[in-house]
Amino acid sequence: xxxxxxRRSLHRACMVLIVLLYIVSVPWYRDDGAPLRLWFGLPxxxxxxxxxxxxxxxxxxxxxxxxxxxxxxxxxxxSNGPKASR
Amino acid sequence: xxxxxxGVVALVVYLVALLGVAEIARRAKRDTSxxxxxxxxxxxxxxxxxxxLYATAYSGNSLLGYPGRAYRDxxxxxxxxxxxxxxxxxxHVIVPRLRPLAVHHAFVTPGDYLRLRFSGPxxxxxxxxxxxxxxxxxxxxxxxxxxxxxxxxxxxxDGRISYPLAVIGLAGVILFYxxxxxxxxxxxxxxxxxxxxxxxxxxxFGWLMSEAGGLTEITRAVAVRRPSAVSVPTxxxxxxxxxxxxxxxxxxxxxxxxxxxxxxxxxxxxxxxxFAGMTFMPLATTLVVTLIGVAAIARFEITNAADxxxxxxxxLRDWGAAGGFxxxxxxxxxxxxxxxxxxxxxxxLLSLGSLLSRDxxxxxxxxxxxxxxxxxxxxxxxxxxxxxxxxRELTLWRLIELKMELLIQCVPAFLIALHWSxxxxxxxxxxxxVGTIFSAGLSLAGVTRLGGVHIGVVxxxxxxxxxxxxxxxxxxxxxxxxxxxxxxxxxxxxxxxLSTTSGT
Numbered sequence: 001x002x003x004x005x006x007r008r009s010l011h012r013a014c015m016v017l018i019v020l021l022y023i024v025s026v027p028w029y030r031d032d033g034a035p036l037r038l039w040f041g042l043p044x045x046x047x048x049x050x051x052x053x054x055x056x057x058x059x060x061x062x063x064x065x066x067x068x069x070x071x072x073x074x075x076x077x078x079s080n081g082p083k084a085s086r
Numbered sequence: 087x088x089x090x091x092x093g094v095v096a097l098v099v100y101l102v103a104l105l106g107v108a109e110i111a112r113r114a115k116r117d118t119s120x121x122x123x124x125x126x127x128x129x130x131x132x133x134x135x136x137x138x139l140y141a142t143a144y145s146g147n148s149l150l151g152y153p154g155r156a157y158r159d160x161x162x163x164x165x166x167x168x169x170x171x172x173x174x175x176x177x178h179v180i181v182p183r184l185r186p187l188a189v190h191h192a193f194v195t196p197g198d199y200l201r202l203r204f205s206g207p208x209x210x211x212x213x214x215x216x217x218x219x220x221x222x223x224x225x226x227x228x229x230x231x232x233x234x235x236x237x238x239x240x241x242x243x244d245g246r247i248s249y250p251l252a253v254i255g256l257a258g259v260i261l262f263y264x265x266x267x268x269x270x271x272x273x274x275x276x277x278x279x280x281x282x283x284x285x286x287x288x289x290x291f292g293w294l295m296s297e298a299g300g301l302t303e304i305t306r307a308v309a310v311r312r313p314s315a316v317s318v319p320t321x322x323x324x325x326x327x328x329x330x331x332x333x334x335x336x337x338x339x340x341x342x343x344x345x346x347x348x349x350x351x352x353x354x355x356x357x358x359x360x361f362a363g364m365t366f367m368p369l370a371t372t373l374v375v376t377l378i379g380v381a382a383i384a385r386f387e388i389t390n391a392a393d394x395x396x397x398x399x400x401x402l403r404d405w406g407a408a409g410g411f412x413x414x415x416x417x418x419x420x421x422x423x424x425x426x427x428x429x430x431x432x433x434x435l436l437s438l439g440s441l442l443s444r445d446x447x448x449x450x451x452x453x454x455x456x457x458x459x460x461x462x463x464x465x466x467x468x469x470x471x472x473x474x475x476x477x478r479e480l481t482l483w484r485l486i487e488l489k490m491e492l493l494i495q496c497v498p499a500f501l502i503a504l505h506w507s508x509x510x511x512x513x514x515x516x517x518x519x520v521g522t523i524f525s526a527g528l529s530l531a532g533v534t535r536l537g538g539v540h541i542g543v544v545x546x547x548x549x550x551x552x553x554x555x556x557x558x559x560x561x562x563x564x565x566x567x568x569x570x571x572x573x574x575x576x577x578x579x580x581x582x583x584l585s586t587t588s589g590t
Contacts, residue, residue: 036316067358
């Protein structure tokens with residue numbers, strides 16, 4: 001049960017982090033008249049977006065690794081807890 | 087021999103190989119049931135599943151449409167890497183809840199879920215409405231692939247294979263191997279096509295970088311040629327950026343062919359591993375094609391929007407003309423691009439067949455007749471789509487947007503329905519009708535955005551609002567789900583999911 005709860009908490013944390021990374025990836029906070037600055041050969045706002053998307057990929061992979069996808073739906077048994085394997 | 091002739095030779099060899107795979111897949115068939123034909127007997131393991139998901143997700147749109155859009159927009163199209171990743175994020179909402187039901191009730195099409203989930207007088211109209219929207223979106227997707235196949239084959243062979251001949255001939259080959267081998271042929275060819283696409287893109291990108299002297303030089307050259315392509319986007323572009331991520335993320339998880347791969351997986355574990363791998367693929371694919379499109383700004387001067395879809399074939403022709411290793415490498419990329427396009431087209435065709443026979447015409451049987459009807463309908467749609475593919479003025483990107491604006495209207499019927507047991511068929515149907523009329527009507531009138539937000543996203547918001555408020559207000563005229571023979575089971579984290587006690 002504790003393992004299942006910690007996986008669920010980790011999954012939720014991953015989802016929140018992904019949303020934050022998406023918010024930062026869009027350069028809404030930048031002045032559209034700013035001079036061109038290059039990071040790694042890219043305009044700096046593009047490099048920031050790209051770093052965010054690399055972060056999303058890593059965090060999303062973690063989220064998938066803690067997600068349980070059952071092949072057998074539970075039968076109604078009146079219990080509130082997760083399946084034994086979860 | 088020049089590059090155009092080599093292109094013809096490579097194309098012929100590739101097509102013969104595809105037909106060989108189709109024959110092997112036909113011999114591997116266990117029976118003639120729709121489940122075996124359309125879902126490969128639910129036997130796809132992690133490796134093939136990952137590659138078929140990859141090859142299906144990255145299509146002619148990705149390889150031709152995205153560089154074209156990046157050429158027109160510049161670096162702000164980096165948003166494409168984000169929205170392709172958002173699809174794999176959004177699958178968290180649907181996969182863990184849909185997969186157990188799909189296995190337990192032997193789903194073949196998305197409509198099978200709706201049949202299980204919704205009851206009452208509006209359940210059938212709802213299924214039909216969703217089937218029509220999904221079929222239209224798939225037909226549109228198929229059309230985009232046919233256009234892309236024609237572009238790649240005609241440009242790379244230097245016109246030796248004309249655009250109409252390429253569209254008709256390659257469509258015929260797809261129809262043949264899909265009809266013979268079903269999902270097995272599609273998945274196996276997808277696996278090979280996925281590998282070819284990855285290798286091809288890496289090679290093209292490497293050549294482009296070495297030619298231009300690296301990313302810094304490319305960015306500087308683009309800044310000189312078109313400063314707006316490197317400057318910080320305006321507020322309106324930022325709004326459109328967010329809207330595109332929402333549109334693509336929500337709509338793409340409802341691709342019928344993607345949903346059917348959830349059903350076709352060998353196990354939940356195989357699915358989970360495939361999605362964990364898929365989340366990195368936008369970095370290896372979408373990012374690369376975006377940079378290719380941006381790099382082309384410094385290389386080509388293209389004024390007609392529709393012609394920007396030919397950037398990758400034009401680069402390949404230039405590269406291949408250099409002779410020696412370049413010719414062989416360009417041929418590999420050519421086959422990789424063609425593979426990506428054909429793999430998406432074949433998946434669309436397979437899904438269309440099952441969707442039309444099962445969800446639209448109500449042929450729910452598990453017999454050979456249902457499979458044959460699906461094949462016939464898919465063939466009919468393919469033939470009907472070809473004349474539209476010969477009309478070349480529509481850009482691939484606009485086709486993508488049109489398709490997504492239709493698909494996103496199905497969000498309440500799946501994403502909300504999987505998570506909220508009080509959702510009813512009547513309000514969901516009303517929401518779909520209103521959302522679709524709103525989006526399609528404004529789109530046809532030439533209004534594609536409201537304040538930078540896609541018209542389909544606004545329509546989906548309206549649609550979801552009607553579905554939720556209507557369901558909250560509705561009482562008594564539909565049997566509650568649990569009383570209609572449904573029971574509850576738990577999802578991946580102990581949440582409840584709906585499942586009936588009888589299989590389909």
